[in-house]
Amino acid sequence: MNAAQPPSPASTLGPPLWLLAEVTYRCPLHCAFCYNPVDFARDDTELSTEDWLRVLREARAAGSVQCGFSGGEPLMRDDLEVLVAEAHRLGYYTNLLTSGVGLTAERAQALKAAGLDHIQLSFQDSTRELNDFLSHTRTFDLKQRVAGIIKDNGWPMVMNCVIHRLNIDYIDRIIEMAVELGAEYLELANSQYYSWALLNRDQLMPSREQLERAERITNEYRQRLGDRIRIFFVVPDYYEKRPKKCMNGWGNVFLTVTPDGTALPCHTARMLPGLEFPNVRDMDVKSIWYDSEGFNRYRGDSWMKDPCRTCPDKEKDHGGCRCQAYMLAGDPAAADPVCDKSPDHHKVVEAVERANTPGWKGAEQPLIFRDPARSRELAACGKR
Numbered sequence: 001m002n003a004a005q006p007p008s009p010a011s012t013l014g015p016p017l018w019l020l021a022e023v024t025y026r027c028p029l030h031c032a033f034c035y036n037p038v039d040f041a042r043d044d045t046e047l048s049t050e051d052w053l054r055v056l057r058e059a060r061a062a063g064s065v066q067c068g069f070s071g072g073e074p075l076m077r078d079d080l081e082v083l084v085a086e087a088h089r090l091g092y093y094t095n096l097l098t099s100g101v102g103l104t105a106e107r108a109q110a111l112k113a114a115g116l117d118h119i120q121l122s123f124q125d126s127t128r129e130l131n132d133f134l135s136h137t138r139t140f141d142l143k144q145r146v147a148g149i150i151k152d153n154g155w156p157m158v159m160n161c162v163i164h165r166l167n168i169d170y171i172d173r174i175i176e177m178a179v180e181l182g183a184e185y186l187e188l189a190n191s192q193y194y195s196w197a198l199l200n201r202d203q204l205m206p207s208r209e210q211l212e213r214a215e216r217i218t219n220e221y222r223q224r225l226g227d228r229i230r231i232f233f234v235v236p237d238y239y240e241k242r243p244k245k246c247m248n249g250w251g252n253v254f255l256t257v258t259p260d261g262t263a264l265p266c267h268t269a270r271m272l273p274g275l276e277f278p279n280v281r282d283m284d285v286k287s288i289w290y291d292s293e294g295f296n297r298y299r300g301d302s303w304m305k306d307p308c309r310t311c312p313d314k315e316k317d318h319g320g321c322r323c324q325a326y327m328l329a330g331d332p333a334a335a336d337p338v339c340d341k342s343p344d345h346h347k348v349v350e351a352v353e354r355a356n357t358p359g360w361k362g363a364e365q366p367l368i369f370r371d372p373a374r375s376r377e378l379a380a381c382g383k384r
């Protein structure tokens, strides 16, 4: 290689270690913070079982070691056990990300027999009222039963609860519920503002006071509970001054395959303008990862503009999140506006200020729930 030229991304690039198989966008829940694209219902094509089996084999051959089955609700696919069995046979560590709907004792046993390693069960709150309101379904009791099924089958109990303005004040009860259900891990993930959560940002963003209280209470529980449960508390990045290294770097570790077979470096990248993403029906996983324009576009740093280009932190945060840069600054190559060096940082500051204005009416607007009919309406207005 000519010493004067920067290395091509492929020459220093590792494999797609983490494969996220979004096997369907179908979901019985209607969460107001769902991370699926707003226009998810525009196209309801799904890869066949054979296609998914091929994707699993190709990704494993390309170096993937962990496979998450996600959605929508992955249990809506009745071939899930077949896919898990193949992933297990290929040597993946397998993970199911589920709302619990559809996880009967029989299916759990079949998934166990297929070799499923790990289940992450999501809750919306510790009370039936708020859980069922936020998911717009009656699922609270079902989730409690599913937690028992997970324990009965000997899987580690990993609970996830998206935290936001409407449930953050009950964080103590959420932690206590996780302990009662025997969870070994609890992820308290503050909502980040993408997709449906961005539509509902004004209603979902907590105040600074709420956030600080929740973090303090979480730390008290951590001390009190010790090794009994590991609690992760993820702060909303709007409250940070420096952006996250989103997806651990664009096209660096994560490969998402959407229900229709589109391969993406993150689950919302399809919204980015001027980028074509390949489909696993047309291209093999290795070529997608190393050679496709969509995966190569934001690798390295030659795409960066100032302030990122000359920033001493650019290796650390890689300019933040490309999707957030597009959503807030209108330019996917801009600095993530979460960064206080971004010329668009004021947009984040203003959203945070609104969330901290006592009596601010925006927080009281009705939520927009994820729903296929709503998705098609919003897609028709250009929302993605």
Ligand code: FES
Binding pocket: 246, 247, 266, 267, 268, 269, 320, 321, 322, 323, 324
């Ligand atoms: Fe797409 Fe951050 S979510 S790059």
